[in-house]
Amino acid sequence: MSYVIGIDLGTSAVKALLVTKSGEVAAEASRAYPLFHEHSGWSEQRPDDWVEATIEALKELSTAQGIDPKAIEGISFSGQMHGLVLLNGEGRPVRNAILWNDTRTTAECREIEAVLGEDLLAITRNPALEGFTLPKILWVRKHEPEAFAEAELFVLPKDYVRYKLTGNLHMDYSDAAGTLMLDVAAKVWSVELLKAFQLPESFCPPLVDSHDLTGTLLPDAAERTGLPASVKVFAGGADNACGAIGSGILEEGLTLCSIGTSGVILSYENDKTKDFGGKVHFFNHGKENAYYVMGVTLAAGYSLSWFKRTFAPDESYDQLLAGVGEVKPGAGGLLFTPYLVGERTPHADSSIRASFIGVDGSHERIHFARAVMEGITFSLNESVDMFRSAGKKVDKIVSIGGGAQNPAWLQMQADIFDAEVVSLENEQGPGLGAAMLAAYGCGWFPSLEACAELFVKHDQKYQPNPAAVETYKGLFRLYQQVYANTRSLNEGLAAYR
Ligand SMILES: Nc1ncnc2c1ncn2[C@@H]1O[C@H](COP(=O)(O)OP(=O)(O)O)[C@@H](O)[C@H]1O
Ligand SMILES: O=C(CO)[C@@H](O)[C@H](O)COP(=O)(O)O
Incomplete structure (x- = not known):
């Protein structure tokens, strides 16, 4: 062996x-x-x-x-x-x-x-x-x-x-x-x-x-x-490049969603002359002479870990999120923007901070938990939206990172991104990508693609639910307005931090 x-x-x-x-x-x-x-x-x-x-x-x-x-x-x-x-x-x-x-x-x-x-x-x-x-x-x-x-x-x-x-x-x-x-x-x-x-x-x-x-x-x-x-x-490579390798994102048309501390939407790119005007990151892939474009949410998983640490420090994620799938899309009219440490995509802004908008007397902790997950996913959807506007096809997304451990979140991703979301059997994206670089480097395989055929194993598929997709389209338009409406308030609040 x-x-x-x-x-x-x-x-x-x-x-x-x-x-x-x-x-x-x-x-x-x-x-x-x-x-x-x-x-x-x-x-x-x-x-x-x-x-x-x-x-x-x-x-x-x-x-x-x-x-x-x-x-x-x-x-x-x-x-x-x-x-x-x-x-x-x-x-x-x-x-x-x-x-x-x-x-x-x-x-x-x-x-x-x-x-x-x-x-x-x-x-x-x-x-x-x-x-x-x-x-x-x-x-x-x-x-x-x-x-x-x-x-x-x-x-x-x-x-x-x-x-x-x-x-x-x-x-x-x-x-x-x-x-x-x-x-x-x-x-x-x-x-x-x-x-x-x-x-x-x-x-x-x-x-x-x-x-x-x-x-x-x-x-x-x-x-x-x-x-x-x-x-x-x-x-070895950058964690997002390795996440892409470990998820088999090795050809045009494949997209990755990674929810770790940060959150990333990444799409493979062959053409080094493609111009996204600096709206998304454009980096070299870990595969030779290939590239990827990527949007980054600074506090993705970090927003949920902050919420858990602050409001449920003694519970596991599974306890905190029990029943989150039964709360309807929209969390009863509660919106969250995940700007806990500022933001990168699409608003490169180190002063902006997070908001809950629409808090109602009927809301319970589970509504807040769902709103946090939806807000993180809306933020990532800003990148999906940009890729689509730039002509990229985004109809299948491989989802990795700690966030991919919750099935309700994977369904939410399919509904908000309006794309099929696929999880991996072995949720180890970047580490597996690093192992694949060593396996390819050792000469075990003629290419990273050949290695991926054996190493990358798709698991569950989540299809978008048409009714939820429609609900989220409306909510996403509201979500997108929160940044502009809270920007100057947060500039004023910076002095009190
Ligand atoms: N069981 C779970 N259900 C939902 N989200 C989870 C779960 N476990 C971890 N997470 C999320 O995943 C994040 C950690 O992801 P991970 O990929 O390990 O991050 P990193 O590599 O940045 O340290 C946590 O901040 C949390 O938001
Ligand atoms: O800054 C970026 C990408 O540009 C982050 O993706 C970091 O590379 C680390 O992220 P985690 O894997 O710890 O979330």
Whole structure:
């Protein structure tokens, strides 16, 4: 028996999957790590916490009952995107990592727009958003000059973990696309952009494809993980690119809905010249020379976890959501907008905050729970709507992430998106995608598509219910008005946060 390991370096935890040649998950291990929010809108993690958690998870897999660690041939990664890790000349982080959901960089985004003008979109294919990496680099340079003076190079979260395991520094195209420093179509660091912000080319690590071999394990890493030093380590990809691979989104016409901490609607794209005007993200796929477009809801699963933590801290999700499928679409006239930490798509706005609109004396907690799920799904539907308006066909959506664990939510997705929604047998999208990159890199399959045929197993199908589709069409129009009507109120409230 041979195995590969897919490591999903998430925001709340690292999850590692041990996968067989036929795509069965033989064992899994997970370790959580803390998030630090020193000020409103800030979000940081300690890079070495990721490394320690990953080593522990790998150790658990290598010592799992019935597993011969020598049979583990390759490992690869799926990583939370955009997080800035600045390294000094000895390869040590000069400060905590600043994460994708940190919104402190509005001023730096305006600076990037002012310096680059229209070239920004032409080169990077994306607008300047607080979550992306370049604004974070400029923030550290301006606000922490001593730390910045020490920094020789930057990497992204999973690249740091891979570096600590192999001793080699790399970044793959799918993750580099989210830095706002990559010429996305040409697949090179943009010299023009680096010059514009006085950053040396040596500040960026060498670029590789997601299935490329980046090395083997350092002796110390081999000893601590219990894996053979000969295990091959492949680059891996951005979590959304790996989510797409692990869900079989490897050709035109396929769409992914992922509800994790953030929420994503992603559609495969072959044509690197397609212009979405920066309204949605345009990134390199983890499959060679392919792309995807994506809209992001910052607080998707996070909105439901906030609701549970605040109003039902001692209940499980299943207890909290018991009976949610019996509440009619529309939650009795209660609307929720999921802007708990600001928003990205379609409103790039770090000041906006969430609302419940239409609270009525008859509403019970279950109406609020349903409204939260509907609000998250409406927000994702803004991206579906945009893709359709740009001429993309969206009639079948593979749904993954923690949100795909609830059947009532999957039916709600089918009704709001007005598309067939398909769940996966093994709800492990990004981790499975990472394992597939290792399996393909090891030469087990001639292509990622061939690997997907065996590894990606569709489960339940949810068809849109025509009556619910009509109800949601009307509610979606109302939902879309809430942003404009609460924007200035939230600007006023910012001072009280
Ligand atoms: N049983 C469940 N039913 C509905 N939603 C769930 C359930 N379990 C988790 N979730 C949602 O999924 C989210 C976590 O998803 P996950 O994919 O694990 O996130 P991440 O990879 O970002 O850490 C939670 O915030 C919650 O909203
Ligand atoms: O910022 C983005 C995508 O642009 C996020 O999707 C992050 O990549 C991490 O998300 P989770 O998987 O933790 O929800």
